[in-house]
Amino acid sequence: MSTPVAADVIVVGGGIMGAATAFFLRQRGVKVVLLERGLVGQQASGTNFGNVRRQGRFLPQVPLANRSRGIWGRLNELLGEDAEFIATGHVRVCFRDEEVGGLEAHAAAVREYGLDLEILSGNALRDRFPFLAPGAVAGSFSPLDGHANPRLAAPAFGRAALRAGATVVENADVVGIEKTGDDFLVETVGAGSYRAPVVQISAGVWGGVLSARFGEPVPIVARGPQMGVTEPMPYRITPVVGVYSSVPEEGIYFRQVKRGNIVWGGGWRGPALPDIQRAYVDPMNTLRQLPMLRRVAPALGALRTIRTWSGIEGYLPDDIPIMGPSGKVPGLFYAFGFCGHGFQLGPGVGDVMAELIATGTTSTPIAPFSITRFATP
Amino acid sequence: MADRTVLIVGAGPAGTRAAERVAAAGLRPVVVDEAAANGGQIYRRQPAGFRRPAQTLYGFESGKAVAVHGAFAALGDRIDYRPLTLVWHLWESEAHLLTGTTASRQQYDALILATGATDRIMPLPGWTLPGVFSLGAAQIALKAQGCAIGSRVVLLGTGPLLPLVAYQYARAGATVAAVLDTSTLGAAIRALPALAARPGMLAKGLYYTAWLLKAGIPFHRGITPTAIEGTDGVAAIRYRTADGIERQVACDAIGLGYGLRSETQLADLARCDFAFDAVARQWLPATDADGRTSTPGVYLAGDGARILGADAAEIAGKLAACAALQDLGIAVPDAEMAAYRAALAPMDRFRVGLDTAYPWPAHFAAGLPDTAVVCRCECITAGDIRDVAREKGAPEVNRAKAFSRLGMGRCQGRMCGAAGAEVLADALGVRLEEVGRLRGQGPVKPLPLATGIAP
Numbered sequence: 001m002s003t004p005v006a007a008d009v010i011v012v013g014g015g016i017m018g019a020a021t022a023f024f025l026r027q028r029g030v031k032v033v034l035l036e037r038g039l040v041g042q043q044a045s046g047t048n049f050g051n052v053r054r055q056g057r058f059l060p061q062v063p064l065a066n067r068s069r070g071i072w073g074r075l076n077e078l079l080g081e082d083a084e085f086i087a088t089g090h091v092r093v094c095f096r097d098e099e100v101g102g103l104e105a106h107a108a109a110v111r112e113y114g115l116d117l118e119i120l121s122g123n124a125l126r127d128r129f130p131f132l133a134p135g136a137v138a139g140s141f142s143p144l145d146g147h148a149n150p151r152l153a154a155p156a157f158g159r160a161a162l163r164a165g166a167t168v169v170e171n172a173d174v175v176g177i178e179k180t181g182d183d184f185l186v187e188t189v190g191a192g193s194y195r196a197p198v199v200q201i202s203a204g205v206w207g208g209v210l211s212a213r214f215g216e217p218v219p220i221v222a223r224g225p226q227m228g229v230t231e232p233m234p235y236r237i238t239p240v241v242g243v244y245s246s247v248p249e250e251g252i253y254f255r256q257v258k259r260g261n262i263v264w265g266g267g268w269r270g271p272a273l274p275d276i277q278r279a280y281v282d283p284m285n286t287l288r289q290l291p292m293l294r295r296v297a298p299a300l301g302a303l304r305t306i307r308t309w310s311g312i313e314g315y316l317p318d319d320i321p322i323m324g325p326s327g328k329v330p331g332l333f334y335a336f337g338f339c340g341h342g343f344q345l346g347p348g349v350g351d352v353m354a355e356l357i358a359t360g361t362t363s364t365p366i367a368p369f370s371i372t373r374f375a376t377p
Numbered sequence: 378m379a380d381r382t383v384l385i386v387g388a389g390p391a392g393t394r395a396a397e398r399v400a401a402a403g404l405r406p407v408v409v410d411e412a413a414a415n416g417g418q419i420y421r422r423q424p425a426g427f428r429r430p431a432q433t434l435y436g437f438e439s440g441k442a443v444a445v446h447g448a449f450a451a452l453g454d455r456i457d458y459r460p461l462t463l464v465w466h467l468w469e470s471e472a473h474l475l476t477g478t479t480a481s482r483q484q485y486d487a488l489i490l491a492t493g494a495t496d497r498i499m500p501l502p503g504w505t506l507p508g509v510f511s512l513g514a515a516q517i518a519l520k521a522q523g524c525a526i527g528s529r530v531v532l533l534g535t536g537p538l539l540p541l542v543a544y545q546y547a548r549a550g551a552t553v554a555a556v557l558d559t560s561t562l563g564a565a566i567r568a569l570p571a572l573a574a575r576p577g578m579l580a581k582g583l584y585y586t587a588w589l590l591k592a593g594i595p596f597h598r599g600i601t602p603t604a605i606e607g608t609d610g611v612a613a614i615r616y617r618t619a620d621g622i623e624r625q626v627a628c629d630a631i632g633l634g635y636g637l638r639s640e641t642q643l644a645d646l647a648r649c650d651f652a653f654d655a656v657a658r659q660w661l662p663a664t665d666a667d668g669r670t671s672t673p674g675v676y677l678a679g680d681g682a683r684i685l686g687a688d689a690a691e692i693a694g695k696l697a698a699c700a701a702l703q704d705l706g707i708a709v710p711d712a713e714m715a716a717y718r719a720a721l722a723p724m725d726r727f728r729v730g731l732d733t734a735y736p737w738p739a740h741f742a743a744g745l746p747d748t749a750v751v752c753r754c755e756c757i758t759a760g761d762i763r764d765v766a767r768e769k770g771a772p773e774v775n776r777a778k779a780f781s782r783l784g785m786g787r788c789q790g791r792m793c794g795a796a797g798a799e800v801l802a803d804a805l806g807v808r809l810e811e812v813g814r815l816r817g818q819g820p821v822k823p824l825p826l827a828t829g830i831a832p
């Protein structure tokens with residue numbers, strides 16, 4: 001066996017979390033190796049819906065989302081590449097009178113965290129967003145949220161990390177991590193071995209396999225949100241649109257990209273097979289999504305779907321991620337299991353994890369996400 | 378046994394014969410075809426009310442066309458035929474069907490995919506101008522609608538369809554300004570021994586060419602097309618002769634095609650294994666000699682498996698049906714299957730011959746200017762593909778797609794995939810097979826958002 005490559009930090013998994021962490025570690029001058037089993041950003045980070053949304057989040061997560069939103073706004077400058085982030089605004093609409101209260105309560109709650117939402121109802125809502133169906137009762141508009149291109153964002157972080165001096169190794173499947181003395185020894189298939197005093201596990205849904213090896217198993221499950229996209233039509237729908245409903249199946253969301261296509265997701269989740277790294281769209285889910293889309297914006301009924309797809313996401317029972325230091329092993333950090341809403345958080349997670357690793361503390365609270373919440377006594 | 382459902386997708390020569398064989402075993406197969414009538418591509422029917430005789434429509438093939446149409450008609454109620462119905466997805470032994478804007482499902486115990494082929498396109502500057510059609514589309518216009526694609530037509534590319542369509546156009550009274558063939562006479566001669574596997578086919582090919590020459594239609598071989606000229610539509614084609622002389626032919630329409638490519642998306646959705654086929658330069662679903670794929674219960678027949686032509690499609694349809702029946706536990710005579718296999722053997726030699734005679738001009742990909750559009754749905758140029766290869770390090774086609782949108786439009790790579798892969802492989806300096814294949818996703822063809830689920 002050849003001598004392991006030495007670094008300050010080894011990041012396992014090159015989704016948006018790992019790639020952004022590597023990038024921000026380089027910004028702090030840390031010597032970092034990023035190990036990715038396939039290609040950077042190929043899994044959840046490259047297949048997601050592209051929502052850069054803060055409203056509707058778990059409240060204690062809003063500071064992190066705010067920090068991330070700040071980075072999205074200067075991403076092109078930071079990375080020297082365009083990930084197509086646009087602050088189009090995000091509107092959550094509801095179709096039942098009894099749901100309006102929920103939107104209002106959320107708006108009041110997030111205001112405490114510095115996120116200002118505008119509640120619109122009835123005609124005012126439809127005047128602002130004329131594509132909405134007459135049945136839309138009220139909407140909550142978050143003007144500074146928006147969307148970005150998931151196929152570009154994580155790879156752009158990876159390339160920027162590389163340009164900034166990180167060692168980025170693709171096709172490096174991490175099969176062994178062991179702590180011997182002060183250092184972790186990380187073994188890959190096909191890409192040699194690495195040694196560092198600090199390891200971050202940001203391996204998406206696969207993070208659970210690795211945390212279990214350190215005695216910290218988590219009840220993570222894999223599922224595939226179901227996506228679809230239409231043929232292009234003239235660019236008319238600016239904001240990202242989501243439905244706020246007590247019925248999960250009604251929870252459709254969509255956005256139009258400047259090219260003109262309408263991308264959507266929501267409602268049902270499909271099977272995801274982490275072992276073969278594939279997730280599929282059940283065609284019944286697509287068929288059930290179509291009336292939900294027409295319900296929100298009837299004009300969409302004139303379009304055609306050209307493609308459906310899914311991606312593998314890791315979900316935890318409390319719908320919030322695992323983030324922060326290991327509860328058991330010094331030098332070990334986690335950032336995985338982002339429960340379907342990690343794309344928006346990615347840049348912020350990278351920045352916070354780099355801060356945590358480099359300084360031992362973070363200016364943004366992440367305590368609710370600690371892996372220790374799943375520790376068995 | 379009679380309750381087992383065999384689902385056949387495609388009512389061309391392969392699907393027709395498969396249905397006939399399954400019905401002969403006492404089962405009532407479901408036959409689904411998105412077209413309005415049976416017949417498939419070669420034996421495509423004209424719309425109701427059109428009255429051209431078979432001889433006019435199908436020429437030398439009229440006998441076979443009448444036979445295939447007749448066989449289908451004779452099946453009558455012994456099959457459950459669903460025209461104008463697209464199979465848009467496959468999921469857990471159910472086919473997802475779309476008729477108009479109504480979606481329904483069909484369970485199957487065996488699935489025979491006889492989905493045929495489409496034109497194989499190598500782009501060139503100007504190919505997205507109005508007035509440029511694929512060669513097959515030019516033929517469909519004539520065969521189905523009785524109209525030509527223009528009043529001064531150039532047919533460009535290579536393959537057996539090229540002289541055939543030219544002949545059909547000229548016979549129908551259209552002005553064929555030129556036939557421009559990128560393959561050489563030398564290649565045709567080298568291919569003779571293999572083509573001799575099917576002397577009748579060879580003779581027909583020679584006949585069309587001779588007829589065109591006799592009719593005084595300019596027929597140039599070994600040419601390299603450089604660009605299609607025009608502003609609002611096609612005005613001319615520029616090309617280099619075999620001797621390197623720049624030429625130009627004025628025309629208002631162009632039929633363009635370089636042989637065919639198998640329609641394999643359903644096999645992909647059925648999660649069949651694919652293997653790179655060096656002759657077709659396409660990733661094709663792997664099958665055994667009888668058409669069994671790696672997915673139990675899923676079979677392939679006809680041009681959708683590999684491009685062997687209509688006669689082979691009929692045999693392959695029967696053979697795949699026999700394999701399916703056998704696997705369902707229904708006795709099939711060994712001798713019958715052996716006879717089909719033996720009949721298919723020369724067809725495969727002929728296929729190699731055709732590819733030698735009419736090679737796909739893979740090398741044109743390297744010569745495409747950066748500004749040439751490759752993916753016409755998304756307006757992705759050769760330069761865009763080279764860029765993601767070199768600047769962003771896309772090592773294979775799905776990554777190139779993710780970065781550039783190549784193959785992300787309405788056609789989902791069915792038109793641009795072959796050429797896009799060649800451009801990428803050239804830019805990376807690797808062999809074509811190393812850039813892989815575009816992964817298929819539903820729907821196979823665009824699905825209206827107005828679609829509702831059948832009650």
Ligand SMILES: Cc1cc2nc3c(=O)[nH]c(=O)nc-3n(C[C@H](O)[C@H](O)[C@H](O)COP(=O)(O)OP(=O)(O)OC[C@H]3O[C@@H](n4cnc5c(N)ncnc54)[C@H](O)[C@@H]3O)c2cc1C
Pocket residue numbers: 012013014015016017018035036037038039040041042043044045046047048049050051052053172173174175202203204205206207224225226227265309310311312313335336337338339340341342343344345
């Ligand atoms: C279809 C879909 C739609 C979504 N929509 C949105 C949305 O609109 N907005 C939003 O905010 N979020 C959305 N999400 C969630 C978001 O995409 C994820 O939370 C986020 O991308 C997670 O990033 P990650 O880096 O943790 O995981 P991943 O992107 O999955 O990256 C993990 C990486 O680790 C690698 N890896 C795993 N094991 C190993 C190993 N042993 N060795 C080496 N490498 C390994 C994997 O190959 C992978 O590349 C969506 C998710 C999906 C699937």
Ligand SMILES: Cc1cc2nc3c(=O)[nH]c(=O)nc-3n(C[C@H](O)[C@H](O)[C@H](O)COP(=O)(O)OP(=O)(O)OC[C@H]3O[C@@H](n4cnc5c(N)ncnc54)[C@H](O)[C@@H]3O)c2cc1C
Pocket residue numbers: 386387388389390391392409410411412416417418419420462463464465491492493494495496512513514516517538541637640643678679680681685686687688690821
């Ligand atoms: C445009 C064109 C013109 C051709 N002209 C000639 C010619 O003149 N002479 C010649 O020798 N060969 C010709 N060929 C080649 C010829 O098509 C084949 O040799 C022969 O038709 C193959 O028969 P098949 O049964 O395999 O497929 P096809 O005849 O192509 O039949 C396939 C059928 O499947 C249906 N289908 C495909 N996908 C789906 C789906 N997802 N859902 C529902 N239905 C589906 C199609 O509508 C079609 O009817 C042509 C090919 C093309 C593409």
